[in-house]
Amino acid sequence: MPNISRDEVAHLAKLARLAVTDEELDVFAGQLDQILDAVAKVGEVAGDEIPPTSHAVPLTNVFRADEIRPGLSQEQALAGAPAAEEGRFRVPRILGEEQ
Amino acid sequence: MTDLTRLTAAELAAKIHAREVTSAEVTRAHLDRIAEADGRVHAFLHVDTEGALAAAREVDAGLEAGHAPASPLAGVPLALKDVLTTEGIPTTCGSKTLENWLPPYDSTVTRRLREAGIVILGKTNMDEFAMGSSTENSAYGPTRNPWDHERIPGGSGGGSSASLAAFEAPLAIGTDTGGSIRQPGAVTGTVGVKPTYGGVSRYGLVAFSSSLDQAGPCARTVTDAALLHEVIGGHDPLDSTSIDAPVPPVVAAAREGARGDLSGVRVGVVQEFAGEGYQPGVLRSFQAAVEQLRELGAEVVEVSCPNFAYALPAYYLIAPSECSSNLARFDAMRYGLRVADDGEHGAEEVMSLSREAGFGAEVKRRIMLGTYALSSGYYDAYYGSAQKVRTLITRDFTAAFERVDVLVSPTTPTTAFKIGERVDDPLAMYLADLCTIPANLAGNPAMSVPSGLSDEDGLPVGLQIMAPTLADDRLYRVGAAYEVARDAAAGGSLVHQVPELEAAK
Numbered sequence: 142m143p144n145i146s147r148d149e150v151a152h153l154a155k156l157a158r159l160a161v162t163d164e165e166l167d168v169f170a171g172q173l174d175q176i177l178d179a180v181a182k183v184g185e186v187a188g189d190e191i192p193p194t195s196h197a198v199p200l201t202n203v204f205r206a207d208e209i210r211p212g213l214s215q216e217q218a219l220a221g222a223p224a225a226e227e228g229r230f231r232v233p234r235i236l237g238e239e240q
Numbered sequence: 241m242t243d244l245t246r247l248t249a250a251e252l253a254a255k256i257h258a259r260e261v262t263s264a265e266v267t268r269a270h271l272d273r274i275a276e277a278d279g280r281v282h283a284f285l286h287v288d289t290e291g292a293l294a295a296a297r298e299v300d301a302g303l304e305a306g307h308a309p310a311s312p313l314a315g316v317p318l319a320l321k322d323v324l325t326t327e328g329i330p331t332t333c334g335s336k337t338l339e340n341w342l343p344p345y346d347s348t349v350t351r352r353l354r355e356a357g358i359v360i361l362g363k364t365n366m367d368e369f370a371m372g373s374s375t376e377n378s379a380y381g382p383t384r385n386p387w388d389h390e391r392i393p394g395g396s397g398g399g400s401s402a403s404l405a406a407f408e409a410p411l412a413i414g415t416d417t418g419g420s421i422r423q424p425g426a427v428t429g430t431v432g433v434k435p436t437y438g439g440v441s442r443y444g445l446v447a448f449s450s451s452l453d454q455a456g457p458c459a460r461t462v463t464d465a466a467l468l469h470e471v472i473g474g475h476d477p478l479d480s481t482s483i484d485a486p487v488p489p490v491v492a493a494a495r496e497g498a499r500g501d502l503s504g505v506r507v508g509v510v511q512e513f514a515g516e517g518y519q520p521g522v523l524r525s526f527q528a529a530v531e532q533l534r535e536l537g538a539e540v541v542e543v544s545c546p547n548f549a550y551a552l553p554a555y556y557l558i559a560p561s562e563c564s565s566n567l568a569r570f571d572a573m574r575y576g577l578r579v580a581d582d583g584e585h586g587a588e589e590v591m592s593l594s595r596e597a598g599f600g601a602e603v604k605r606r607i608m609l610g611t612y613a614l615s616s617g618y619y620d621a622y623y624g625s626a627q628k629v630r631t632l633i634t635r636d637f638t639a640a641f642e643r644v645d646v647l648v649s650p651t652t653p654t655t656a657f658k659i660g661e662r663v664d665d666p667l668a669m670y671l672a673d674l675c676t677i678p679a680n681l682a683g684n685p686a687m688s689v690p691s692g693l694s695d696e697d698g699l700p701v702g703l704q705i706m707a708p709t710l711a712d713d714r715l716y717r718v719g720a721a722y723e724v725a726r727d728a729a730a731g732g733s734l735v736h737q738v739p740e741l742e743a744a745k
Contacts, residue, residue, distance in 0.1 A: 145612065153608045156615075157564060158571075160592040161604065168601075172666055173609060179667055180553040183625040186632060193627030194634060196451045196481070197437040197683020197709075203480040217344035221575030232573050235587045 144177040145170065244269040245407040246736070249316045249464040252410060256315035259303060263296035263315030267359050270317045274361065274408045277741055282383050283393075283403040285322050286330045287362035292317065299357045312491075313467050314357030319409035321400050322363035323370055324349050324455065325444040329360075333446050334368040334378035334396075337576045337598030347444020348476045349413060349455050356471045361409055364399030368600045369567065370420055370448045372396050373672035376663050377602045384659070385428060386738050387699055391656040394424025394672075400458050401428040405738055411468050412458040417449050418555050419652070419676025421456050422688035426651035426702020429690045429735045431465045431719070432458045434676075436710050437683035438483035441476030449562040450481075452555075452680045460735050462689060462720040466494040469712070485710065493713035497720030502536040505718065508543035508644035513675045519654040521694030525701040526650045529691040532725050533648070533718070543640045543647060547632040551677045554629035556670060557613050557622050558681070564610030567603065570595060605666060634682040641708045646718050649675045651688040651702030679706050687715040689723055690734045700734065 147170040154161045154169075161169065215228055224231040244252065244266050255261045271289055278284055299315040309315065325331050325343035327350075332338045346354070353360060367377035375383045375398025385393040386405040393402040397414035401424030404412055414421035416434035425432025433456045440455045447453060457468035473487035509530060514523060534540050572578040572594035573587075580593040599607070613622040640647055652672050662669040679686035688702035703722065707714040727733050 149612075150608065153611050154604075155592075157604075157607045157611045158568075158588070158592045158595050159599070159604055159607065160589075160596040162596075165601075165604070169605060169608065172605060173612070175667060176556065176605075176609060177612075177622075180556050180622065180626075182553045183550055183557065183629050184621060186547060186550055187625035187628040191628040191631050193624060194630040194681075195627055197634075197681070198481055198483060200481060205477050213344050218574075220344055221341050223572060223576070223578030224581065230574055233581055233583075233585060233587045233590045237586060 143174045144181070145174050245273045247410065248461050249313060249410040249459060250467060252316050253313050256299070257303065257309050263299040263359060264293060266315065267292050267296040267317050267361070270361055270409055277406045277408055280384060280389060280741060281386055281402050281406045281408070282381060283319065283364055283399040283406060283408055284362045285332060285334070285365050285380055285399065288329055288360060291329065292359050292361050295354070295359045299359070309357060311356035311358070311471055313411070313471060315359065316411060317359040317361045317409055318353060319362065319364045319400055319403040319412040320350065320353070320360050321397050321413050321415055322366055323415055323446050324413065325446070326350050326360070326363065330363065331446070332380070333370070334366040334380060335598060335600070335603070336379040337570050339577065341575060345444065348441035348478060349472050350444065352472050358411070358471065364397070364403055364412065366399055367396035368603050369446065369563070370396040370415055370417055371563070371602050371606055373419070373423055373669055374662065375399060376659060377600055379600055382659055385656045387428065388656065390658055391699070392427070392659055394427040394656070396420040397424045397458070401425055401430050401432065404428065404430040404458060404460050405735060410460065411464060413455060413472070414458045415445060415453055415455045416680065417452045417559060418680050419673040421458060422676050422686060422702065422704060423652045423672055425458060425688040427656040427700060429700030429738070430458060430460055431462055431687070431689050432456065433465050433469060433687045433715060434679060434685060435469060435473060435712050436483065436685045438481050439487070439685070439712065440472050441479040441482050443476055443478040447566040449559040450566060451562060452559060460733070462716055462723050463494045463498065466490040466716045483710070488710060488712040490713050490716045493716040494720040497717035498724050500536060500721055500724050502533060502538040502718065502721050505538045505646070506644040507533050507538045507540045507718070508640055508647045509540060510548065510647050510649040511542050511544045512546065512548045513649035517653050517671065518650065519694065521696040522650050522654060522701050525691045525694055526703065529703045529722065530648065532729070533722060536721050536725055541644060543644060545636040545640055545678070547629065547636045548678050550629045551633055551681055552670060552674055554626040554633070554681060555673070555677045557626035558630070560606040560610035561613045561623050562610070564607045564614065567607055570598065602666070630681045633678050637678070637682045637684060637708070646714050647706040649704045651675060651704040655694045655697055655699035655701060675704055684709045685712040685715055687719050689719040692726060692730065692734060693737070
């Protein structure tokens, strides 16, 4: 039995906001299944007693002085925008979609 | 007149600072070489001719006015990987999503290069968002290996490594998440260093896997890499994971190593990195390199790191998980590609269609894999277990470094493979990172230094040297000593054996 079905990959693509094609789904389903097979090996040594490591440098609460410093101007922030209007990011409508 | 593109960065700097040659002349020579070679090699995505010449003239004007050079590398040109932001100069990360994006700010690495008077020639090609081992995942086409144009230059930093081997630049910057500095160095006969995680600021480095990404120096000699390491390294308040400690004395270590004595240095050979899947010529080159270290006075022992076998699977869970989160920023709203904005499609549809159009296959695969590994129900088995493996890898390193000063292995199991050979087989591609990943997971520094050519195919092989966290200087001492011995034995520097453009098929 595969680790992951074509339907599950379609669901993942939806969660990840990727409008993948049917052909891509066929290819990705097989490849992701193979990759999951290979990476599942981590379970062989990951005993309950072993603490997880999330980061190579164990730092917590790195603070800096609370001082005002220059950020991007409005013009700079909008310079790369796909669409801007009246000094703001213009986005497609967010209402009226399914759900 | 000497061909300026064949000199080391240190030699160029000496000539520039002694006013024997101007930085503008050196820069022009490299721009000419790029114009001549890059049609074939395709190391660059963008060449900033005017910006480079202006920066060079500024260095020259300062020297002319009697000012001391801003750094030991002032006036020397460099190729910058296109994953580090450059204000007003395109930064694409090899992705269609960021085609024509002009960042509004410089990364800290970029800023430090500029402040050091280093001349940025342009931006180098890479696997999209640094995901890959061959530079074939670039949306702008592959880079070719100067040793054989049918072969890959490594990845993700194949543009940086190829620019060095093609003599288009004497220095380059790479970033290494799973081996993207070291593996390209190995397959092009150049030097690449992944510093200790946190040793070089990640501010302005477009994030792939934040707990692993690390920028570092690429060069044709160990000393040049050390000089560049000192320019880009050091604490940066803009990166909260930046280490607040002095840069390890890497230049002094390279100079000490170059004297050719490794007496008292204990070198551990990682037993696990040999055997099946390793090209025999790579292993023979590695054995010869180990023998050379012994002749230099090092004490060589075998060391077992049993959990290193689990590093690759752990990496291909952790890196995709972090990438699925990091790349969520490409939402087609504030910057980057937007498609289907026709009034019919809503924001979510525009987002999904834009990401579909803007990302290549490997990026999509990793985003989906990461999304899966982080989903409830699978989190413990996949992501959680991978994080535990990370602990085990760190313990293996800690135990090993109680017995030895550095560890060595081949950098990558094979020499450069053919373009197209692994492109449809992600797992085969991932094997290129087998030996480099442990140092990313544990965060300790590692270097690849050329160990000659593989006897069966005449292609470069890399020797990987790994050191404990914040002992980056050990890499340079051992690497420089080895480099001197290898060059003496071979009668010259390896990279000068690169075939001329016409000859390289």
